[in-house]
Amino acid sequence: MEQTQTNKIDIRSLDLEQLRQYFVDRGEKAFRGNQIYEWLWKKGAHDFDDMTNISKSTRAFLDQHFVINHIRVDDMQRSSDGTIKNAVKLHDGLTVESVMIPTPTRTTACVSSQVGCSLNCEFCATARLKRMRNLNPDEIYDQVVAIDQQSRAYYNRPLSNIVFMGMGEPLMNYKNVIRSIDKITGDDGLGMSPKRITLSTSGVPKMIKKLADDRPKFNLALSLHSAIDEKRVKIMPFNEQFPLDDIKEALKYWYEKTGTRVTYEYVVWKGINDQMEDVQALVEFCKVIPCKVNIIEYNSIDDARFEQAATKAIDMYEHELEKNRIVVNIRRSRGKDIDAACGQLANKSS
Structure with a gap:
């Protein structure tokens, strides 16, 4: 049970049973907790006054003792390709970024899991920020709700997919990320299919095993970029x-x-991983388990060490992977004109 600076309890830190028990202890019916829980997690309410099937006196009581520490979209930028980047202000004044990526057939939310990042990938703008803290489950959930609302407003359709590829390393905020996915996919939450969610990690072996033990129904992606240890150490x-x-x-x-x-995410840089030995190492890595490879366009973060590889290098990767019957997709970046593309999220608006 989390206390806030105002000494009110963060109501979304309570699970359903705790909320039910709270009202029983006050001499009220347990179902009152169910009603409030539904408002918080199924309807995404940010204000007790929005809970219209709750009496005014109960709403006043809730407001006196609890707080809903919701996020606020502080700034929204829209790219020429329709991509939207949100600067998301948290209740303590810190900022993260999330992105809505629309295509003709789907809308994807790219959400953050940490303020800053626990890891130190040289090519990523987020890694230049120190990790200030992990996001709470509700702060991750709120990013999804905000993007769903934007998708409905701009494209007249609900959010269809979620990728944990924003700021932070999701597996270094394991408990809160899993809880947020439970709220996003649960019948008592948003009810989205876990098959439409992908968690992307830079590779934390112990936590990958822990995730496997929990038998998730969502997808896993590995941000790989080199299958040669000496080269990977230099960039990651x-x-x-x-x-x-x-x-x-x-x-x-x-x-x-x-x-x-598993999906392997892979950026090809000029002079770093654009040789045949790099491709051959990736082909061997792909033989470990069934997988597919997404070759991702590099998005500049004003670092002269990293430059998009020549088209012939990308073609070489594609040809060799396909020759070895490995599924490969070439991904073009979206939202580059507003620094919303992969690897570019760094709170420039804050």
Whole structure:
């Protein structure tokens, strides 16, 4: 039960049973807790006065003792391709960013899980921010609700997919990320299909195994970028603690437990990983478990070390992967003109 600066209880830190018990202890019916829980997690209410089937006296009591620490979209930028980037202000004044990515057939929410990031990928703008704190489940949930509302307003359709590819390393905020997904997918929450959710990790072997033990129904992606340890350490220094052999072992465990293939996200940079040896190493890595590869366009963060590889290098990857019967997709970035593309989220608006 979380107390806030105003000494009010953060009501969304209570689970359903705690909320029911709270009202029983006050001499009221337990179902009152059910009603409030539905307003909080199914309808996304941010104000007790919105809870119209609750008496005014009860709403006043709630307002006196509880607070809903909801997010606020502080700034919204819209790209020429329709992508929307939100600067999301948290209750303590910190800011994260989330992105709505529309295509003709779907709307995807790219959500953040940490303020800053626990890891240190050299090519990512978020990694330049120190990790200030983990996001709470409700703060992740609120990003999804906000983007769903934007999708309905701009495209007259609900949100269809969610990717945990915004700011932060989701597996370093494991408990809160899993709780947020429970609220997003649960019948007592938003009721979205877990099959439409992808959690992306840079590779934390112990936590990949823990996730596998929990038998999730959502998808897993690995931000790989090199299948050669020496090269990966240079662009993702934490790889020294989590070498590729450990990641391979964790991925095998994942597949044994879940039977679900993994997506490898892979950016090709000029002079870094654009040679045949890099492609061959990736092909070998892909033989560990069933997988597919997304080759992602690089998005500049004003670092001269990183430059998009030549088209012929991308073609080489595509040809060799397909020759080895590995599913490969070439992903073009969206929202680059508002720094909303992959790797660019860094609170420039805050």
